[in-house]
Amino acid sequence: MNTISNTPLHDHVICSTYNRSALQSRIIHLGFGAFHRAHQALFTDEMLEKTGCDWGICEINLFGGEDLIHQLRAQDHLYTVIEKGAHSTDVKLIRSVNESLHPMLDGKSAVLEKMAEEQVAIVSMTITEKGYCADPATGRLDKNNSLIQADLENPCQPTSAIGYIVEALRIRRDRNLKPFTVMSCDNVQENGHVARAAVLDFAYLVDQDLADWIATNVTFPCTMVDRIVPAATVETLEEIAQLVGIEDPCGIACEPFRQWVIEDNFVNGRPQWNVAGAEFVADVVPFEEMKLRMLNGSHSFLAYLGYLGGYAHISDTMTNDSYRKAAFDMMMQAQAPTLTMPEGTDLQAYASLLIERFTNPSLKHQTWQIAMDGSQKIPQRMGGSLRHHLEQHTDYKWLAMGIAGWMRYVAAVDEQSNPIDVRDPMVAQFNAIYAEHGIQPSVVTALLSIEAIFGTDLIQNQSFVNTLTEAYQLIITQGARAAVASL
Ligand code: NAI
Ligand code: CS2
Numbered sequence: 001m002n003t004i005s006n007t008p009l010h011d012h013v014i015c016s017t018y019n020r021s022a023l024q025s026r027i028i029h030l031g032f033g034a035f036h037r038a039h040q041a042l043f044t045d046e047m048l049e050k051t052g053c054d055w056g057i058c059e060i061n062l063f064g065g066e067d068l069i070h071q072l073r074a075q076d077h078l079y080t081v082i083e084k085g086a087h088s089t090d091v092k093l094i095r096s097v098n099e100s101l102h103p104m105l106d107g108k109s110a111v112l113e114k115m116a117e118e119q120v121a122i123v124s125m126t127i128t129e130k131g132y133c134a135d136p137a138t139g140r141l142d143k144n145n146s147l148i149q150a151d152l153e154n155p156c157q158p159t160s161a162i163g164y165i166v167e168a169l170r171i172r173r174d175r176n177l178k179p180f181t182v183m184s185c186d187n188v189q190e191n192g193h194v195a196r197a198a199v200l201d202f203a204y205l206v207d208q209d210l211a212d213w214i215a216t217n218v219t220f221p222c223t224m225v226d227r228i229v230p231a232a233t234v235e236t237l238e239e240i241a242q243l244v245g246i247e248d249p250c251g252i253a254c255e256p257f258r259q260w261v262i263e264d265n266f267v268n269g270r271p272q273w274n275v276a277g278a279e280f281v282a283d284v285v286p287f288e289e290m291k292l293r294m295l296n297g298s299h300s301f302l303a304y305l306g307y308l309g310g311y312a313h314i315s316d317t318m319t320n321d322s323y324r325k326a327a328f329d330m331m332m333q334a335q336a337p338t339l340t341m342p343e344g345t346d347l348q349a350y351a352s353l354l355i356e357r358f359t360n361p362s363l364k365h366q367t368w369q370i371a372m373d374g375s376q377k378i379p380q381r382m383g384g385s386l387r388h389h390l391e392q393h394t395d396y397k398w399l400a401m402g403i404a405g406w407m408r409y410v411a412a413v414d415e416q417s418n419p420i421d422v423r424d425p426m427v428a429q430f431n432a433i434y435a436e437h438g439i440q441p442s443v444v445t446a447l448l449s450i451e452a453i454f455g456t457d458l459i460q461n462q463s464f465v466n467t468l469t470e471a472y473q474l475i476i477t478q479g480a481r482a483a484v485a486s487l
Helices: 034-038 040-051 066-074 108-115 146-153 161-174 191-206 208-217 234-244 285-308 321-338 347-359 367-371 374-392 397-409 427-437 443-448 462-478 480-485
Strands: 024-030 055-060 079-084 089-094 097-101 122-125 181-184 223-226 252-254 259-263 279-281
Touching: 024 040, 024 097, 024 108, 034 040, 034 079, 034 252, 040 055, 040 089, 055 108, 066 097, 079 234, 089 234, 097 108, 108 161, 122 161, 146 161, 146 191, 161 191, 161 208, 181 191, 191 208, 223 285, 234 252, 259 285, 285 321, 285 347, 285 367, 285 374, 285 397, 285 480, 321 347, 321 374, 321 397, 321 480, 374 397, 397 443, 397 462, 397 480, 427 443, 443 462, 462 480
Parallel strands: 024 055, 024 122, 055 097, 079 252, 122 181, 259 279
Antiparallel strands: 079 089, 223 259
């Protein structure tokens, strides 16, 4: 079969030249999704080209994506990334992946044995916010999560990422092997701390000694990751085939911008990702918070109110001046004042660059995609800054409108009465609330009562409840476009 691995590619495809056969699976990555392909694997490819070292990646998908792993194997673990700017596109062949596994294809034991191999030094993850099985409001393990309950009953045959990590660490400890570093690359506030809390909370429920060993021996660096990588569509794959010269079902398109800030806290060595542009720092948390609030917070705002306003893509929302202005004001007036950044950080320039990135017409980033999993995203993208403004008695109207937009979106029917395909681990709860209330202002307090999303404090603040209810009321009476224009 002709694939990317045995077919001459177009001349403009940028290919590295390092010796791939020297690579070892020193990094295990959980979550061979769109983002990882265009971010960590690409940084690793460029790092390998500059250093000639042996840090290869073994890709593992724990949930779904069996086909992708099949296809990746069929093309010798090679794939392409196209970086689409407003005016030009770069095409890159990625060669840093040297093997792959999937529990459905290879069995759980094969995955655990791979994670327990001596040379493995880092287990990195892009498993989405919900993959941590944590309570979004507290960041601690959600012991009622169905995956966690199954893994507690059968820890040697795990299902969740947390269960796999704990069991693999147990095997390593029992075999006197060095531990690995657990590196979260998800959009989760203090992602390393959340990963550590979930792993330790789980381990303490399974084996106290093991938990103590993990607490002493394993590190969980925080990272700030940034690159807009929309899910691939049929059109994306057609464009990639045109640009590369052959079909690449594992190919992905993204923006040219990329950023990776990593807490330098690795227990068993690490590659020099800095030679490819990553930054190793002592404290990532301020950068994470800046990105989550300014980029992701305004992304979610645009996703809910954009979808309701009839915009399919983020770049479409940017053609409407009131959305553009509201997104910028949200960044500068609702989010930036809540941040404590290292001296010299220019948040105004950061916000302007974000608007430029959102405007990129070559990137078809669906509002529907970003709207997914709001229960996991809203607390960290808007909750922290909202509490800041409530304490300071400062203006938070953009945050209230963003949350009201989410509340209207999870009604699962749009402004033209078409169904919305709401994807969220808590969708059953939203459906039950809407079944009882309908699209009425009383839904606001019902949704606000969901403790896992809003804690217990927000619903007690009457002035906030009033502001939120007014924003919701405006959306349901005037529509999302008018509501955004009112800001
Ligand atoms: P995707 O849908 O392409 O891939 C999701 C990956 O997560 C798959 O590999 C899947 O196997 C895995 N997964 C899903 N649920 C899981 C669970 N419960 N446990 C373990 N693994 C699970 O999504 P994409 O675009 O790769 O994004 C993944 C995450 O990466 C995001 O949720 C976000 O945290 C982070 N990210 C994404 C960016 C983007 O622009 N796409 C940019 C920055 C961060
Ligand atoms: C987006 C992010 O899907 C979402 O929720 O807000 O994935 C966003 O594209 C990235 O964080 C950009 O780095």
